[in-house]
Amino acid sequence: AVVHESASAATAPNYTDITANSSVNSVAQFTRNTSQERWNHSIFDISWGKLETYQMLDKLGDGSYSEVFLGINKLDNESCVVKILQPVAMRRVKREIKILQELSGGPNIVSLIDVVRDNRNKTPSLVFEYVNNTNHKTLYPQLSDFDVRYYILNLLKALSFSHSKGIMHRDIKPYNVMIDHHNRKLRLIDWGLADFYDENRAYGTGVGSRYWRAPELLVGYDGYDYSADLWSVGCMLAGMVFQREPFFRGKHDDVDQLLTIARVLGTEGLFKYLHEYDIELDEAFDHVKGWYQTERWASFVTPQNRHLVSEDAIDLIGKLLRYNHKVSASTKQVVIEHTIQVDLTRKRIDRRLRKL
């Protein structure tokens, strides 16, 4: 790999080499790389592509530690997405690349095409397949009952694969689920907060995005596992079925987010859960002593969302949105059950279409 690194550094006609254009510089660059790279052991096994292969076009969005652009590969004119990471993200980018490589080829996992580096500022960029995504605020109101089942099933397939590889995504939300509705293609993106699950490890609970964060994260329980992802899927499914996005919209902090959840799931279940896991709510939660009953899911049905509500949608929501993450079904179990529902629905639709 060292030879490879020096070879690419010496031969890659990037901006630094062209302007410097001196052997001393490329040797210095090699030396700097080796000493710097020795520290990032895993960067050794990356064969860096060339940033100038890609032409940046529109900016698509801002990630946690990155800017994301629509790009064109100049060699084959293929569209792509270039995620330029901030230098601070160096440590995390190794983990993100390792996870993307580990999940490469999995169902509905976004494909990492290339890893390039701007030799001027050492900032790495990740190049992904392009997905012609429609913003969820526009798309979700257009989805039929079957579409919602189909896309949730495909999201669960991506998660089931990731969990089977021992990887938690930890930031499931509509912004990280790219959907090309015309081609009925879904891709789970932004594995920047993902991590490998280890039952003996405690994890940071400040991960994810508030509206989709599981109760265990909100109360600071650091022994969480894959089921934190399933809570987030539950929030997405409830948001899509009841046409209320986000479904749990806390106002300003984790306490308020937990209150918003308790208004639906009830406080009885919350205090039972906290007691069971001996989780002490810090003093900030003291005013949570209000009392909320458990709402019936049917109470969220409106004339606008009635066409999306069904027994099995509510059944699946009930399975995913539970305080007690330890009793929530495993991802694989949920996928199997949900697959059956989707297939049955497809058969019902086919039968109806044949009668027309």
Ligand SMILES: Brc1nc2nc[nH]c2c(Br)c1Br
């Ligand atoms: Br990866 C990836 N990140 C994105 N951020 C905004 N749009 C994005 C798309 Br499309 C992809 Br693909």
